[in-house]
Amino acid sequence: MSNPPRKIVVIGGSAAGPKAASKARRLDEHASITLIQKEADLSMASCGYPYYVGGVFDDRNQLICTPAGIVRDPVFFDKAKRIDALTRTEAIAIDRAAKTVACKHLPTGEIRTIPYDKLVIATGASPLYPQVPGNTLDGIQTLHKIGDADALRTLRDQGQVRRAVVVGGGLIGFEVCEALHLAGIHTTVIEKTASILPFLDPDLAKLIEVYVRGNGADIITDNGVAAFLGENGQLTGVKLDNGTELPCDLAVVAVGVRPNVGLAREAGLAIGELGGIEVNEYMQTSDSDVYAAGDCVECKSLITGAKVRAPYGDLANLQGRVIGQNLIEEGSARFPGVTHTGICKIFDYTVGFTGMSTQSAHAAGFTDIETATVSGLDIPPYMQGKLMISKMLADRKTGRVLGFQSIGPGDVSKRVATVATAIRGQLTIDDLANADLPYAPPYSLALDHVIVAAHVLENKLLGRVRGVSAAEVKQRVDKGADCFLLDTRTPQEFEDMRLGIGETLVPVGALRDRLGELPEDKDKEIIIYCHSALRGYEAAAMLEARGWRNVKIMEGGIVAWPYPREK
Amino acid sequence: MSNPPRKIVVIGGSAAGPKAASKARRLDEHASITLIQKEADLSMASCGYPYYVGGVFDDRNQLICTPAGIVRDPVFFDKAKRIDALTRTEAIAIDRAAKTVACKHLPTGEIRTIPYDKLVIATGASPLYPQVPGNTLDGIQTLHKIGDADALRTLRDQGQVRRAVVVGGGLIGFEVCEALHLAGIHTTVIEKTASILPFLDPDLAKLIEVYVRGNGADIITDNGVAAFLGENGQLTGVKLDNGTELPCDLAVVAVGVRPNVGLAREAGLAIGELGGIEVNEYMQTSDSDVYAAGDCVECKSLITGAKVRAPYGDLANLQGRVIGQNLIEEGSARFPGVTHTGICKIFDYTVGFTGMSTQSAHAAGFTDIETATVSGLDIPPYMQGKLMISKMLADRKTGRVLGFQSIGPGDVSKRVATVATAIRGQLTIDDLANADLPYAPPYSLALDHVIVAAHVLENKLLGRVRGVSAAEVKQRVDKGADCFLLDTRTPQEFEDMRLGIGETLVPVGALRDRLGELPEDKDKEIIIYCHSALRGYEAAAMLEARGWRNVKIMEGGIVAWPYPREK
Ligand SMILES: Cc1cc2nc3c(=O)[nH]c(=O)nc-3n(C[C@H](O)[C@H](O)[C@H](O)COP(=O)(O)OP(=O)(O)OC[C@H]3O[C@@H](n4cnc5c(N)ncnc54)[C@H](O)[C@@H]3O)c2cc1C
Ligand SMILES: Cc1cc2nc3c(=O)[nH]c(=O)nc-3n(C[C@H](O)[C@H](O)[C@H](O)COP(=O)(O)OP(=O)(O)OC[C@H]3O[C@@H](n4cnc5c(N)ncnc54)[C@H](O)[C@@H]3O)c2cc1C
Ligand SMILES: CC(C)(COP(=O)(O)OP(=O)(O)OC[C@H]1O[C@@H](n2cnc3c(N)ncnc32)[C@H](O)[C@@H]1OP(=O)(O)O)[C@@H](O)C(=O)NCCC(=O)NCCS
Ligand SMILES: CC(C)(COP(=O)(O)OP(=O)(O)OC[C@H]1O[C@@H](n2cnc3c(N)ncnc32)[C@H](O)[C@@H]1OP(=O)(O)O)[C@@H](O)C(=O)NCCC(=O)NCCS
Ligand SMILES: [Ca+2]
Ligand SMILES: [Ca+2]
DSSP, X not given: OOSOOOEEEXXXXXXXHHHHHHHHHHHOTTSEEEEEOSSSOOSOOGGGHHHHXXXXXXXXXXXXXXXXXXXXXXXXXXXXXXXXXXXXXXXXXXXXXXXXXXXXXXXXXXXXXXXXXXXXXXXXXXXXXXXXXXXXXXXXXXXXXXXXXXXXXXXXXXXXXXXXXXXXXXXXXXXXXXHHXXXXXXXXXXXXXXXXXXXXXXXXXXHHHHHHHHTTOEEEOSXXXXXXXXXXXXXXXXXXXXXXXXXXXXXXXXXXXXXXXXXXXXXXXOBOTTSSBOOOTTOBOSSTTEEEOGGGBOEEBTTTOOEEOOOOHHHHHHHHHHHHHHHHSTTOOOOOOBOOOEEEEETTEEEEEEEOOHHHHHHTTOOSEEEEEEEEESSOGGGTOOEEEEEEEEETTTOBEEEEEEEESXXXXXXXXXXXXXXXXXXXXXXXXXXXXXOOTTTOOSSXXXXXXXXXXXXXHTTSOOEEOHHHHHHHHHTTOOEEEEEOSOHHHXXXXXXXXXXXXXXXXXXXXXXXXXXXXXXXXXXXXXXXXXXXXXXXXXXXXXXXXXXXXXXXXXXXOOSOOOO | OOSOXXXXXXXXXSSHHHHXXXXXXXXXXXXXXXXXXXXXXXXXXXXXXXXXXXXXXXXXXXGTBOTTSOBOSHHHHHHHXXXXXXOSEEEEEXXXXXXXXXEEETTXXXXXXXXXXXXXXXXXXXXXXXXXXXXXXXXXXXXXXXXXXXXXXHHHHHTOOOEEEEEOOSHHHHHHHHHHHHXXXXXXXXXXXXXXXXXXXXXXXXXXXXXHHHTTOEEEOSOOEXXXXXXTTEEEEEEETTSOEEEOSEEEEOXXXXXXXXXXXXXXXXXXXXXXXXXXXXXXXXXXXXXXXXXXXXXXXXXXXXXXXXXXXXXXXXXXXXXXXXXXXXXXXXOOOBOOOEXXXXXXXXXXXXXXOHHHHHHTTOOSEEEEEEEEESSOGGGTOOEEEEEEEEETTTOBEEEEEEEESSOHHHHHHHHHHHHHTXXXXXXXXXXXXXXXXXXXXXXXXXXXXXXXXXXXXXXXXXXXXXXXXXXXXXXXXOEEEEEOSOHHHHHHOOOOSSOEEXXXXXXXXXXXXXXXXXXXXXXXXXXXSHHHHHHHHHHHHTTOOOEEEETTOGGGOOSOOOO
């Protein structure tokens, strides 16, 4: 080589950082690559912490090893990747003029200055923490670092904790809730807003709430933490905004993260309005020799074009990989943006989402959207199909798919991946309604759940059916509104389970012969439902054809009813 | 209603036909709709037959009932859908001038003429049958009609059959093979061509072959059936093209289907070159008052634009639904075409595909394609991830994804659905390489298998790596070719399992220090492999950077090696 080797310095040694460094190494065997990591460990699979804490596996090394079982320590990075990984070393200042990074070896306090040609900032994010009295008591922690996972796992193994509170009803909050519950700890999740899992529409979130309670964990919504209570420096309880006191030996805080941008800000790099480092599609900061990726950056929404924060492990790796390429071949790779796709397991339910929720669509200025809520099985009943309840969103004018949320014991993950890809390809409801997916009975219905959701949404877009949500029906019933409720299932189904909200039972197959049981007033509101909504929809078509003008179906059917039932 | 009701006649009562009729009913409560069905049953889930035969479930009604458990018989069609379903009734002629269909009630022989305004032909397909001596013996059958399923189920329950032969190594052949094997019957699949499962590239097909044999069923390829052998009219064996005789008590023929176009042809409707009824995107035949859908038609490939046959249950339903709309609102719905996506379960493996195989891409005139074979887990090792081996294809010039095949115990179905949707959206490898998919440890790796496949294929497209298939390596080894084989796994992995084809072991982490063990001649072909190919790829980059000019990795690694191993 005639040129001196490129000097690459990467700050942050968990996901985005090591990925950028590793990719750069594969493209340039001769570059000098230094990875600076504050913590003792490298390449931690943070997303696995809840499963380690919950006892799904016992070997902590699984969190930091390659698929072949080799721990990704500095020796591994040296031998396998010729990357100089400095652990327990904090980058404390970036001098962009001199092109150096000042680092402090934490055990010794020794300061070192490392020169760079290209710098990568992958400092991640830090957990937010409630600024309330008592927040320094022992017994309160987050689950963010591997040390947190170690501590929680120890608590699990010791079996002393009886009651825990999880502060924050987001993805990580519920993963922690499950892990603690599996350890035999009675757990209550506290959510400040009215609805858990903010990326879900409230109706689906409500179903998860009911499900989690049914599993024995508790949830309190609309109520924040006012104070942590303790004795002798040890947590004994949590006091909520409304005054309730919950005794507990452990509180795990999971109320979101804030990008770590201190270093970048002090170095004069542009910080975006959402608090993350600004980057272009090459993942370059406002200094073209400095890249940034992962939880510390803002990225672009592929749906709205707006900046968003998307602190996800998959994206950190993708962005790191893009940087790895650009470090060696400038401008050779772009990160196009995100569709906001995520997933989480809560007991035996999966909760997945991609694109926009109704709320976020409205906030982003999509004023004319249509939604459809659909309950259905993943595979046929004779193959033991499991339920999924999903909501699909589209832009009314263009028909473009804007979002999809799905929950339930069924194979939600496949459907979310499918719709995420459809959103990426800017497909319309019409496209999805005729999708050629892999069909065989062990894997889907003849018309997959995603296709049925597109069909129902298409019907709504074309005005062929009008829907009403379970929440709206409940409101009407509670207010004693003058509407006619029609259950179109079989007598046997009605016997086994029913809402008991004043409904009349007329099975869909008998409806044409029993029209006399329906309201004479053709303008009276009729709300129809069945198990999933399929037969309600057929019944609605019959009635509309016979002159009833105000017919609606309760979307998602009985299985999407989150309120108490008579039976 | 001032107009007289529309008269709609539908011929064929299984998937496409009832779907068209049902959709039409929802859009027009007043139309007269008649469904003509030759068989005694209606709405049969044919795709479920193998699972009924195999004993996955016992209640035959599951094959013909709604999700609520109601058998879709003529009473159901009358009551729930006001569709006049005439079973055991064969349509025997279409008079397009008079706009009538002549039907024969099979039990009585009575002939009736039914007038139509709009006609739907959904006559399906018939199984092909080998025209060889002995093909009328008892003990030979297909699995196409529900009566076939009944017969095979009875054989299973009686437990008398010891040995069976399945003629045809396609999807249905292997589903039957599994069902018979589960019933304790020793089963041999006979495939005339060199490779089973024709939509797979031969290397993946070969892996399935090995897997099926490992499960105790047998496969013979490159060998057709020359004759069925028998005594007293009863099958006793099968004679193959090469003379081999296989004794057996049962032969199930599954060598493909031919569209049922007799009625359409005699009515003067245009039949395509592939033998199916010609339709436009509204699913209209050459007579605009006659529609056709399902196994009896030809449809358009969304990838090549060419006509293809795609006899799949999901497509029959989608096409039927499009027709249902057009029957009532002419020109209101289009069926865009197919991506050729399918799937099947073979023991604990899934076999899925979408788009083109290498062979079909070449045949379609894609002369410049690139492929990548990737072995990997569906979810992390610590979550008990399972293997998938996949091949992704792209057009070299545009980068457009052309196809994806995936096999293994892992969650293949999700990945195939994802790539099918990507192909539908005309995404490129670059798009897939940065896909935002739902990631959490119970559902995928941080970089999902599909993304890794796109990364590897991107690397190949950019010339960053050169691949060689297991088959090519085997050929080289068998010919004693002068190449250097390098295994880059750990000594422990080498101890546990190895190819034993003359390879040298140098773990990737030691490679930079042990370059002396490599060939001095920098032009010598070096073929590197590891477990999956990941470490082989890193090693290749190291060697190329040090001047070796002819370095390749064996794609898919050891787990994609279908030949005998030393260990
Ligand atoms: C419990 C948990 C569960 C999760 N589950 C999922 C999931 O299921 N799916 C998903 O997509 N995402 C999940 N995530 C999010 C995912 O882990 C993060 O998005 C990802 O780790 C971000 O990677 P990163 O490299 O940007 O930052 P990090 O992983 O946070 O790494 C940044 C590293 O930089 C180091 N560092 C910071 N500042 C300095 C400095 N000045 N000098 C040196 N080193 C420094 C830090 O010590 C840290 O190790 C989860 C996160 C947690 C905590
Ligand atoms: C064992 C098996 C497994 C399968 N597995 C899968 C799978 O996993 N995935 C998948 O996608 N596809 C699968 N298929 C294919 C799928 O079943 C068909 O594509 C689908 O049934 C086609 O529907 P159709 O309505 O076009 O035709 P059919 O289902 O064949 O229905 C046509 C009907 O028309 C009737 N008919 C024909 N001519 C006349 C006439 N002149 N008068 C009156 N009636 C007439 C026939 O009796 C028949 O019932 C499988 C098929 C079989 C047999
Ligand atoms: C692992 C890590 C160090 C990145 O290193 P890496 O060398 O890029 O590792 P990978 O295993 O991802 O991939 C290595 C290469 O092999 C390729 N590869 C991966 N799996 C492969 C397979 N099964 N077959 C063939 N090639 C494969 C990849 O495409 C990649 O090449 P490319 O990026 O040049 O295209 C970094 O991602 C990390 O630290 N991860 C752990 C923490 C983490 O991700 N946390 C957040 C989520 S929990
Ligand atoms: C079932 C069959 C008769 C079609 O009848 P159908 O009335 O269209 O029945 P479906 O259950 O598919 O759907 C009814 C309607 O309810 C809607 N629907 C389906 N599931 C729903 C759900 N879970 N929630 C709300 N609506 C739903 C559908 O979108 C459809 O409406 P649309 O087409 O007007 O949009 C026909 O498909 C058939 O005979 N199938 C069995 C055989 C078969 O498919 N074989 C091949 C594969 S094995
Ligand atoms: Ca994601
Ligand atoms: Ca399909």
